[in-house]
Amino acid sequence: MPNPSIKVSIRVPARRSSLLIMLDALVALNRDWLNQRARVEGIGAATPNLYEQAIRYRREPRDPLTGLRLEEWKIYPELIADGVGDCEDLAAARVAELRNRGINARPWLARHGRMWHVQVRLPDGRIEDPSKRLGMNPGARA
Numbered sequence: 001m002p003n004p005s006i007k008v009s010i011r012v013p014a015r016r017s018s019l020l021i022m023l024d025a026l027v028a029l030n031r032d033w034l035n036q037r038a039r040v041e042g043i044g045a046a047t048p049n050l051y052e053q054a055i056r057y058r059r060e061p062r063d064p065l066t067g068l069r070l071e072e073w074k075i076y077p078e079l080i081a082d083g084v085g086d087c088e089d090l091a092a093a094r095v096a097e098l099r100n101r102g103i104n105a106r107p108w109l110a111r112h113g114r115m116w117h118v119q120v121r122l123p124d125g126r127i128e129d130p131s132k133r134l135g136m137n138p139g140a141r142a
Contacts, residue, residue, distance in 0.1 A: 016116075024107070027099070027107065030092055030093050031096045033075060033076050047101055050079075050090065050094050050097060055080065055083055055134060057084070057086065057131045057132075058084035059136075073088055079093055088107075090130035090131055091107050091130055094128065105122050110127075119131075
């Protein structure tokens with residue numbers, strides 16, 4: 001389903017509230033793609049399962065000048081094409097899948113020192129961590 005796209009670069013304050021707004025937007029873009037995919041493939045097309053794709057966790061590299069992570073948030077088709085994503089990419093894709101199945105999941109931010117790690121919060125309060133399920137070292141920081 002090739003579609004024209006645009007690349008957007010935006011600076012966002014590293015505050016919980018700002019990041020959750022951006023994560024909700026990423027989830028919405030993923031849901032839109034999943035719904036378009038279902039329309040193209042026919043009514044009742046199954047929502048894919050992130051854990052059954054050939055997608056693995058990979059931390060983004062650091063900028064050699066600043067030492068900061070080069071954050072590039074990916075939508076679901078980019079995850080499939082690249083085969084890798086980091087925590088916000090994987091969690092937003094998983095939340096979109098679950099919502100399309102009628103499960104009211106949401107992105108969840110866990111603080112690790114100065115960094116945030118994005119996970120999935122299920123309606124019953126359990127936390128699911130797609131990054132760990134898809135290859136993140138259990139002792140590593142996001």
